Amino acid sequence: MSDHALIVTRDVEAAIRRHGEATYPHECCGALVGRDGRVTATVALPNTTEEGPRRRFLVRPSDYREAERRSSELGGELLGFYHSHPDHPARPSQYDLDHAWPTFAYIIVAVANKSSHDMTVWYLKEDRSSFEEGTLNHGEDSHSNAAPAVHG
Amino acid sequence: MAKILIPTPLRPYTDKQDAVDVAGATVGELLADLTRKHSGLKGHLYNEQGKLRSFVNIYVNDEDIRYLQHEKTPVAADDTVSIIPSVAGGAPAVTEAPTLSNDEVKRYSRHLIMPEVGMEGQRKLKAASVLCIGAGGLGSPAAMYLAAAGVGRLGIVDFDVVDFSNLQRQILHGTPDVGRSKLASAKDRLNALNPEIQIDTYETALSSQNALKLFEPYDVIVDGTDNFPTRYLVNDACVLLGKPNAYGSIFRFEGQASVFGAKDGPCYRCLYPEPPPPGLVPSCAEGGVLGVLPGIIGVIQATETIKLILGVGEPLVGRFLIFDALRMKFRELKLRRDPECPVCGTHPTVTHLIDYEQFCGVTPAAPEPAVVSNATEITSLELKQRLDRGDKLKIVDVREPNEWQICRIPGAVLIPLGDVPRRYHELDPNDELIMQCRSGVRSAKAADFLRSVGFPRVLNLKGGILDWIDKVDPSQPKY
Numbered sequence: 001m002s003d004h005a006l007i008v009t010r011d012v013e014a015a016i017r018r019h020g021e022a023t024y025p026h027e028c029c030g031a032l033v034g035r036d037g038r039v040t041a042t043v044a045l046p047n048t049t050e051e052g053p054r055r056r057f058l059v060r061p062s063d064y065r066e067a068e069r070r071s072s073e074l075g076g077e078l079l080g081f082y083h084s085h086p087d088h089p090a091r092p093s094q095y096d097l098d099h100a101w102p103t104f105a106y107i108i109v110a111v112a113n114k115s116s117h118d119m120t121v122w123y124l125k126e127d128r129s130s131f132e133e134g135t136l137n138h139g140e141d142s143h144s145n146a147a148p149a150v151h152g
Numbered sequence: 153m154a155k156i157l158i159p160t161p162l163r164p165y166t167d168k169q170d171a172v173d174v175a176g177a178t179v180g181e182l183l184a185d186l187t188r189k190h191s192g193l194k195g196h197l198y199n200e201q202g203k204l205r206s207f208v209n210i211y212v213n214d215e216d217i218r219y220l221q222h223e224k225t226p227v228a229a230d231d232t233v234s235i236i237p238s239v240a241g242g243a244p245a246v247t248e249a250p251t252l253s254n255d256e257v258k259r260y261s262r263h264l265i266m267p268e269v270g271m272e273g274q275r276k277l278k279a280a281s282v283l284c285i286g287a288g289g290l291g292s293p294a295a296m297y298l299a300a301a302g303v304g305r306l307g308i309v310d311f312d313v314v315d316f317s318n319l320q321r322q323i324l325h326g327t328p329d330v331g332r333s334k335l336a337s338a339k340d341r342l343n344a345l346n347p348e349i350q351i352d353t354y355e356t357a358l359s360s361q362n363a364l365k366l367f368e369p370y371d372v373i374v375d376g377t378d379n380f381p382t383r384y385l386v387n388d389a390c391v392l393l394g395k396p397n398a399y400g401s402i403f404r405f406e407g408q409a410s411v412f413g414a415k416d417g418p419c420y421r422c423l424y425p426e427p428p429p430p431g432l433v434p435s436c437a438e439g440g441v442l443g444v445l446p447g448i449i450g451v452i453q454a455t456e457t458i459k460l461i462l463g464v465g466e467p468l469v470g471r472f473l474i475f476d477a478l479r480m481k482f483r484e485l486k487l488r489r490d491p492e493c494p495v496c497g498t499h500p501t502v503t504h505l506i507d508y509e510q511f512c513g514v515t516p517a518a519p520e521p522a523v524v525s526n527a528t529e530i531t532s533l534e535l536k537q538r539l540d541r542g543d544k545l546k547i548v549d550v551r552e553p554n555e556w557q558i559c560r561i562p563g564a565v566l567i568p569l570g571d572v573p574r575r576y577h578e579l580d581p582n583d584e585l586i587m588q589c590r591s592g593v594r595s596a597k598a599a600d601f602l603r604s605v606g607f608p609r610v611l612n613l614k615g616g617i618l619d620w621i622d623k624v625d626p627s628q629p630k631y
Contacts, residue, residue, distance in 0.1 A: 027242055049240070056242035061209045061216070064237050068160065078160045081239050088243035096241035099207045101161040102196050106241070128195060 004123045004134030006079075006105050007038040013138070015042045017116040020084035020109045026053035029083040031067035032105060033076040038139060039105075042082065043070045056095070057083045080105030087111070090118040092131045100124040105134065154227050156186055157234040165192035179210055180223035182233055197235070209236045249275035250304070256348055260302050273462045274302060280461040281305035283370040285358060285386055287338040288312070289436070289446030290376030290400045290453065292324040297454040298374075299342045299349055303461070306342065307352040307370055310334045317631060321443040358382055360505035363389040372457045373413075374398045376450065378435055380427045381508035387412055387420035388505055391496045396469075398456045400449040402441050403434070407449035407475040410468050410487065411456050413496070417469035422490040427512040445477055528599060530611040532623040535586060539563075546583040549617075550598045551590055559628040561588060561620055569594045572601055581607050588613040588620075590631075 008016075012032075019028040019042075031043040045067060049058040059067070059081065071078040081104060085091075090110040092100075100106065102124050110117045122131040155171050166172050172189065176182040187194040199205050210217045211234045217225045227233060244250070252260070252274060263269040269277075282303050284291045287310040299306055312334045314325045322334075329337040335353040342351050354366060358377075367373055367389050375386045375397050383401070390397040390413035397413040399420065412419045452473065459465045472485040495502040530538075538545060547564035549556060556566050567575050569589070579585065585607060587595035592615050599612045613620065621628045 029239070029241075049242070051242075055244075057240065059237075059239035061211070061236040061238050064159075064239060071160075083241055085243040093242060093244045095244070099240040101207075101237055101239065103161045103164050 004105070004121070004132060005037060005137060006107075006121045006134055007137045007139045008107075009038075009040060009139035012039050012042055013119065015044075016082050016107060016109055016119065019044050019082075020086075020111040020116050021114055023047070023053075023084065024111045024114045025086045027055070027057040027084050027086060029057040029059055029081060031059075031071065031081055032079045032107065033067075033071045033074050034079050035076050037079075039079055040076060040139075041074050043067050054086060078104075080107065082107035082109065084109050084111045084116075090120040092122050096122075097124070097128075097131060100128070100131070102126065102128075106131070107136070153229060154182055154231060154233055156182060157232065159235055159237050161237065162193060162196065162235065165196075166190050177226060178223065179212065179217055179225045179227060179233065182227060183210070183223070207238045207240055209238055210234070211236055249279040251275065252278065253348075256302070259346070259348065263301070268464045269462060273464075276461055276463075277302045277458070278304040280372070281307065281370045282372045282374060282457055282461075283307040283309065283367060284374045284376060285309050285382070286376035286378070287322070287324055287334040288318065288376060288378065289321045289402060289441065290450040291338075291374070292322045293447050293450035294374050294376060294398075294400075294454045294457070295324060295338065295342060296345060297451055298457060299346045299351070301454075301458055302346065303349065303458075305350045305352065305370075307354065307366075308335060308338055309354045309356065309358050309366060310338070311355055311357050321441065321446050323447070358385060360385060360508065363505060364393060367393055367395060370395065372396050372398060372460055374400075374453050374457060376400065376453070378437070379514075380433075380512045381514055383420065384427065384511060385505065385508045388495050388502055391419050391421075392503075392505070396460055396467075398453040398460070400446075400453045402445045402449050403436060404439055405442050405445065405477040407445050407452075407477070409449055409452040409456070409473045409475070410471060411460070414460075414467065414469040416489065418487045418489040419493060419496045421495050422493045423472065423487055425490075425494065430513040442477055445475075448475060448477070528603075528610070528612055529614045530586060531614050532620045535613060535620070536624045544584070545586050546579065547586045547588055547613075548579065548595075548598070549588050550595050551617075555590060555631070558631050559617060559621065561617060561625075564588060567598075569598055572598050576602060576605060576607075579607070584609040584611070586611050586613055589616050591616040591618055 019030060027047055029047050030045050032039045033041040033043060045059050045063045047053050047057045048060050049056040068078055085108055090108040106122045107119060109119045119136060121134040121136045123134055125132055153173055153175055156174055157171050158166050163170060172186055174182045174185040176185050197204060197208050212220060212225055212227060212231055260274050263274050264271055280303050282298055284295045287308050295306060295308060314329045314332050314334055314337055316330055318325060319327060324341050325337045335355050339351050339353055356362060363385055373386060373390050373395055377383050377386060386397060395413060396411055399412050400409045456468050459467055470487050472487050474483045489496060491498045494500060547561055549560060549564040549566045550569040550572060552568050587599040587610060589595040592612060596612045599610045602610045618630055621630050
């Protein structure tokens with residue numbers, strides 16, 4: 001576990017889960033918008049992979065630009081991306097690692113049988129050797145021990 | 153001098169600037185200057201070979217440099233150069249096979265030291281899934297070797313119960329398993345052999361309704377069936393789903409094996425478009441099989457399955473292997489995909505699963521021919537009563553001599569069905585004749601024949617000697 005921590009509001013968490021359940025058994029993907037480690041909005045993006053959406057997602061450069069534009073419109077910054085792992089645990093794959101950007105938060109939600117389970121957040125290490133798991137906290141809860149980092 | 157726009161995740165490396173002024177005449181020169189000024193960027197933009205990473209997109213104005221001149225794309229002072237991420241990822245895929253635990257490394261060490269398998273191949277096996285149709289003669293050795301080899305997910309379809317007559321060849325099952333479901337017995341045996349793998353059992357008869365759904369999650373299908381309707385069903389389902397079928401069949405001393413339904417390869421129907429007339433080709437239950445034969449053929453099926461998963465060697469695609477155990481010889485027939493094939497040809501007429509019982513002319517039910525009316529039959533108990541009463545009856549057993557050696561009804565004479573037309577004059581038309589075989593089918597044919605040549609009093613023993621042993625004389629063995 002690293003020092004990274006990400007706060008998501010209940011609405012954000014619900015939106016990510018809904019998106020993952022809706023696209024099951026395919027992967028969903030979208031952008032995380034907010035400021036100072038707090039995600040306040042998501043931007044659902046089309047999964048444009050050509051390698052089979054059950055196991056892959058791809059956000060095209062044009063959609064990435066759109067995500068940056070929407071982030072500014074919403075008065076926030078682009079903090080990272082989320083995607084789902086249908087019928088797989090919420091842990092990053094080698095493929096995730098090979099394609100990761102530094103400093104971004106990567107939220108993964110596991111979806112099995114159309115219902116979402118664990119949700120985790122990951123950050124690329126500076127030397128690109130692996131991910132570090134961050135702590136996922138809920139925004140509305142004021143006391144810290146009620147922050148259910150959902151482990152994979 | 154030109155400007156490069158920096159995306160959000162890279163700004164920590166450019167002192168939070170979203171644009172950096174750099175010098176150069178081409179994209180490559182600009183990027184070189186950029187990474188000179190901000191060295192932290194290098195590892196994220198370029199891979200170990202010094203090439204731009206696949207998810208790093210460089211645009212000159214609104215054009216991707218992949219469609220221009222890549223890094224040699226010239227840049228003028230008023231052009232805008234942007235680094236635009238594509239964001240990709242995903243769950244572990246087949247190309248990213250699971251890793252092996254230390255226990256698994258020990259278990260598979262003889263595979264791991266072979267260059268043709270190695271770590272990569274063993275991980276492919278672990279990621280693979282194979283469905284065995286039947287846990288019988290062929291399914292037993294195939295499933296055991298596939299489990300031992302470390303195929304990660306093994307499915308088995310069967311609905312039968314272990315019988316004493318299975319034990320001569322179906323080595324998945326032991327004597328204490330007689331009476332248990334074959335699947336329960338198979339699962340115990342395979343789990344004991346290799347607890348590292350997942351075993352899924354399907355207690356059902358394979359049918360046109362469930363075949364596609366059952367096959368869908370598996371990479372390779374191993375056909376260990378013993379009848380034509382299921383064989384055609386497995387073939388057609390494999391072709392429709394594009395899955396290879398490691399085929400095997402056995403009879404007495406002869407076995408066959410091939411790989412059907414592989415990409416560009418032939419299918420079972422290219423070889424046999426139509427099934428043989430019902431009853432012409434006997435099954436193992438009718439004709440017998442050498443116990444070790446399914447061992448040889450089932451292991452060939454397992455070998456082909458493993459080769460398909462590893463992608464090594466020459467698969468048995470387009471080749472039909474015939475094995476003769478008596479002469480200990482293998483022969484090979486060349487098979488080509490038939491463009492006229494009704495299921496895998498250029499213009500297929502079979503585009504969904506059909507009624508295979510009907511296709512093979514097999515009507516379920518009716519174990520005895522309809523021509524036999526009740527008036528021409530006698531039951532075991534009636535026969536016993538009449539013998540006890542002292543009625544003068546002549547019992548004619550029309551089985552083969554080797555069957556006669558297993559069990560017989562006291563006082564019966566043996567005339568095998570095939571000899572009846574030649575030897576019926578040994579019988580006295582004045583006698584009342586009781587025709588008898590194993591289950592009553594062959595003897596009904598013999599009874600019909602004798603009536604047709606003028607024997608007035610001919611009865612068929614209903615249910616044959618099996619029923620006689622059940623109802624009258626349990627001391628004798630059944631087969």
